Amino acid sequence: MARMPVCRRGCFTIILSCPTPASVALRGSPGRSTTARSRVAPFDRCFWMRSSSYRAARRAIRLVAVDLGCGAGTETLALLERGWAVTAVDGAPEAIARLRASVAPEAVAQLTTVVSPFHEVELPDADFVYASLSLPFCAPGEFREVWRRIRKALRPRAIFAGHFFGRNDSWAETPDMTFHTREELDGLFAGFDMHMLKEQDEDGEAVSGPKHWHVFHVIASKHLAN
Ligand SMILES: C[S@@+](CC[C@H](N)C(=O)[O-])C[C@H]1O[C@@H](n2cnc3c(N)ncnc32)[C@H](O)[C@@H]1O
DSSP states (O other), X not given: OOOOOOOXXXXXXXXXXXXXXXXXXXXXXXXXXXXXXXXXXXXXXHHHHHSHHHHHHHHHTOOEEEEETOTTOHHHXXXXXTTOEEEEEESOHHHHHHHHHHSOGGGGGGEEEEEOOGGGOOOOOEEEEEEOSOGGGSOHHHHHHHHHHHHHHEEEEEEEEEEEEXXXXXXXTOTTSOEEOHHHHHHHTTTEEEEEEEEEEEEEEETTEEEEEEEEEEEEEEOTTO
């Protein structure tokens, strides 16, 4: 029997193996479970992929991501391309307009866009919340509510990835931005497994010129029972 090619994007293995959102998000592309491959013979896989129940199952388990502060939407577009349903949020209408103009026609149905400040947005239940270089721009008085909404949106075992600015940052005196200590981050991520917490505390460049960056890069997943 001829061995059928394996889909390069691994789109069938995600159906068969149902990887956790953690494994999906941390790998950056839909699952490649060797467990599933070894359990399912090649012929069975291909038969399944051609069936209407395969297509129905694929639609049924579509993973949901939120891109909070999507800006130009680079990550939203990457997630859509990999089959996620994405809610992209930004307070700047021009950012959302730019994103909508760049979405492939076949992905439009999987994209929801919202122009809103973070502390007022209704977020969907999500497998992945991505907040790249956006949360520090919340006013300190709004941050608590923003974080409450993010925590509520994250399904059990869902992944959060994003950035927080530390108190050594050049912008730390800016009154309408939010900065955190390492200890405060521990508090925010109570009830999460921390997969990566990288602290960057160094001189560098911003669009505005030289600056000191104090940034925490975080990837964490919410506990099942949380
Ligand atoms: C520095 S950009 C980052 C864009 C993108 N995530 C990236 O990593 O390239 C921050 C984005 O978050 C949005 N933003 C910042 N604070 C916000 C808030 N409180 N409510 C809504 N949007 C906000 C800005 O409009 C901007 O598009």
